[in-house]
Structures are given as C-alpha cells and as structure tokens.
Amino acid sequence: MKALVLKAKEQLTYITDYPEPTSLKDREVLIRVKYCGICGSDLEAYQYGKVLMPIILGHEFAGDIVELGPGVEGWAIGDRVTAYPGQFCGKCFYCQQGQENLCKNIINGLGITINGALAEYVKIPANYICKLPKELSYQEGAIVEPLSVGYHGVNLSGIQPADTAVVLGAGTIGLSTIQALKLRGIKEIYVIEPNAFNRNIALQLGAKETIRLNRLNKIGPDFVFDCAGFPTTYKKDINIVRNGGTVVLLGIHFELTPISFLQLITKEVNLKGSFGYTFQEFKTIIRLLLQGKIHPKSMITKIVPLSNIIKEGFQALLHPDRQAVKILAKI
Ligand SMILES: [Zn+2]
Numbered sequence: 093m094k095a096l097v098l099k100a101k102e103q104l105t106y107i108t109d110y111p112e113p114t115s116l117k118d119r120e121v122l123i124r125v126k127y128c129g130i131c132g133s134d135l136e137a138y139q140y141g142k143v144l145m146p147i148i149l150g151h152e153f154a155g156d157i158v159e160l161g162p163g164v165e166g167w168a169i170g171d172r173v174t175a176y177p178g179q180f181c182g183k184c185f186y187c188q189q190g191q192e193n194l195c196k197n198i199i200n201g202l203g204i205t206i207n208g209a210l211a212e213y214v215k216i217p218a219n220y221i222c223k224l225p226k227e228l229s230y231q232e233g234a235i236v237e238p239l240s241v242g243y244h245g246v247n248l249s250g251i252q253p254a255d256t257a258v259v260l261g262a263g264t265i266g267l268s269t270i271q272a273l274k275l276r277g278i279k280e281i282y283v284i285e286p287n288a289f290n291r292n293i294a295l296q297l298g299a300k301e302t303i304r305l306n307r308l309n310k311i312g313p314d315f316v317f318d319c320a321g322f323p324t325t326y327k328k329d330i331n332i333v334r335n336g337g338t339v340v341l342l343g344i345h346f347e348l349t350p351i352s353f354l355q356l357i358t359k360e361v362n363l364k365g366s367f368g369y370t371f372q373e374f375k376t377i378i379r380l381l382l383q384g385k386i387h388p389k390s391m392i393t394k395i396v397p398l399s400n401i402i403k404e405g406f407q408a409l410l411h412p413d414r415q416a417v418k419i420l421a422k423i
C-alpha cells in the first residue's frame with residue numbers, strides 16, 4: 093500500500109509497496125483512509141524524531157471500514173468513520189471520569205507509537221472509532237481532531253460571554269479555539285499572529301486585531317489562549333493577561349522555559365495547561381459540524397495527493413512564509 097513512513101529524524105519517505113496491515117486482532121477494524129491531515133505534532137516528529145521509528149505518521153483522518161476483526165459488534169463494512177487517536181486504558185481514575193486525555197496508562201498513540209493514517213489503510217480497535225454522518229465529508233471528518241483541541245481548551249477555561257480573550261497564534265489550534273470561543277458566546281476575541289495569511293483567516297472567523305483591545309481596555313484581557321507554544325509566547329501570555337486573569341496553554345513546547353513566578357504571584361495569574369481533548373468532546377465536535385455550528389472549510393487551505401505530501405505538505409508548512417493552515421493528504 094501507499095504510505096508515508098518516517099524512518100529517522102528528517103527521513104520521511106513515500107512508499108508504494110508498504111505491507112498492508114493484516115490479521116486483525118480481537119475487536120480491531122481495518123479502515124481505508126480517504127483524507128489525513130498534517131498536524132503540528134507530525135511536523136515535530138519529522139524535524140526532531142521523538143516518535144517510535146520507523147512509523148507511518150498521521151492521526152487526523154477519515155475513511156471507510158473495509159474489514160472487521162473477530163468480535164467487532166455494532167460496525168459494518170462500508171461504515172464511514174473517524175477515530176480518537178490516543179488509545180486509553182478505559183479503567184484508570186481519569187478514564188472512569190471521562191478524562192481520557194489524562195489516562196495514566198495510555199496504550200498507544202496513532203502515528204507516535206503505532207502506525208498512523210498517512211497511508212491507504214490503518215487498523216484501529218473499534219472502541220476508538222466514531223461514525224461520520226453521511227452529511228459530513230471525509231475532509232470534515234479529518235479535521236474533527238484539531239477542532240477538538242481548541243474546544244477542550246475553551247471548555248477548561250471557564251470563560252464567560254462578557255470576558256475578553258486574546259488568542260495567541262492562529263494556526264489550526266488557534267483557529268479552532270476562536271471558533272470554540274464564538275460558540276460559547278464570547279464577543280471580544282482578539283488575535284496575535286505574525287503570519288498575515290493565518291491572521292486574515294482568524295479575522296474572517298470573527299477575531300479582531302489586538303490594537304483594538306488596547307484602545308478598549310487598558311488593563312489587559314481576562315483570558316489568554318496560547319496556541320503557539322514558544323518560550324517567548326509563554327512570557328508574553330503572562331505579560332499581557334490582566335491581573336487575576338487566566339492563561340490557558342494549548343501550544344506545546346519541549347524545552348524548559350524560564351518564566352517569572354514572582355510575576356505570576358503578584359499578578360495572581362491562573363495558569364492552566366490544556367492537553368488534547370476527551371472522547372466526549374471529540375464526539376461533540378462531530379455533532380457541532382453536523383449542526384453547522386463550526387466552519388472548518390476556511391481552515392483546510394490545501395489538499396495534496398499523498399505522493400506529493402512531503403514537498404507540498406510538510407515542507408510547505410515548515411516554510412517561514414507559509415501560506416497554509418491545515419493541509420490534508422488525499423489518499
Ligand atoms: Zn493533531
């Protein structure tokens with residue numbers, strides 16, 4: 093089958109004769125992938141390794157079930173599906189509370205520890221798959237995952253409609269955060285994003301330029317959502333949030349970052365980490381897409397055949413003047 097394999101850091105290869113997944117285990121299904129997005133974490137894996145290699149990357153996808161393993165119930169060949177990509181234990185304290193993103197015994201991560209979906213076929217235990225209603229396209233199915241990330245951050249934050257929010261970074265996660273904030277009724281949403289292409293999409297989705305916030309409000313925003321995740325933005329978050337305000341960190345950075353705890357204390361800043369999303373939130377995004385309450389089209393800026401995805405996908409996204417947000421591979 094066709095597959096995009098990361099053999100080692102920076103060694104990404106498009107292969108046309110990769111062996112198809114065979115002999116499905118108990119309760120696994122085989123999915124013929126139609127579209128799979130490139131995530132920031134796929135770019136990180138490409139640049140720095142830090143996944144179990146060799147591996148097929150990709151975890152934001154949709155496709156059709158083409159084979160059922162032993163014991164699979166409630167699913168049929170031909171069902172259109174997407175899947176929750178983190179494989180959680182279902183038994184620990186967190187899983188029992190519906191906080192699968194915090195599972196203590198994460199079993200596998202698609203495209204991190206087991207083969208992902210930038211390939212013709214992917215096999216997955218049936219308990220992680222979700223039905224894609226016929227009204228939704230496979231492309232919309234492939235963007236459920238990144239939309240869930242912003243939705244989770246906003247749910248955690250406790251923000252109320254009268255509050256002001258700054259979203260720092262307007263990549264896929266920033267744009268999904270803006271949509272989740274709008275959905276929650278927040279009217280004053282401001283964006284900080286140096287890339288004009290991305291910033292314009294944020295403005296189209298209803299965010300405003302921060303200069304207007306400065307005129308409106310001299311004390312700073314009630315909430316800052318960091319969707320960039322650089323040491324410099326972490327510092328900026330704490331600088332710009334108002335005293336007693338909340339900073340939600342959605343952007344991930346691997347290095348240790350010096351920040352001033354004195355500033356955190358004296359400003360009484362609430363600092364919240366936000367990691368992934370729950371299985372329920374993932375399912376809710378499918379429902380919100382179905383209800384037309386989220387608009388993913390402006391975020392999907394390019395569709396590229398899998399054979400060209402290294403150059404037109406990975407390298408295009410890593411280019412400093414990139415003109416792309418979410419790039420999907422058509423498989
Ligand atoms: Zn992702």
Ligand SMILES: [Zn+2]
Binds near residue numbers: 196198
């Ligand atoms: Zn668990």
